[in-house]
Amino acid sequence: MAKTWVYRGRVIEEDFESWSQPGHTLKHRTGYIIRASGYEQHGNYVPGKFRTLAEAKRGVDEVIQVGFW
Numbered sequence: 001m002a003k004t005w006v007y008r009g010r011v012i013e014e015d016f017e018s019w020s021q022p023g024h025t026l027k028h029r030t031g032y033i034i035r036a037s038g039y040e041q042h043g044n045y046v047p048g049k050f051r052t053l054a055e056a057k058r059g060v061d062e063v064i065q066v067g068f069w
Contacts, residue, residue: 012056032056
């Protein structure tokens, strides 16, 4: 299960890529994504992916500054 953080009313979530090899499934974290709280209802998210949690938090700050939901 992916970890999530709520930061300034937005949700930062780990994003994973999975692939299978004979005998087991490999899972690799590819970065972090930002979505709005209540994403299931309105589908708001920030396009792109952030490499670190700190970068994702800076991304949330930029989203707030620009006024993007």
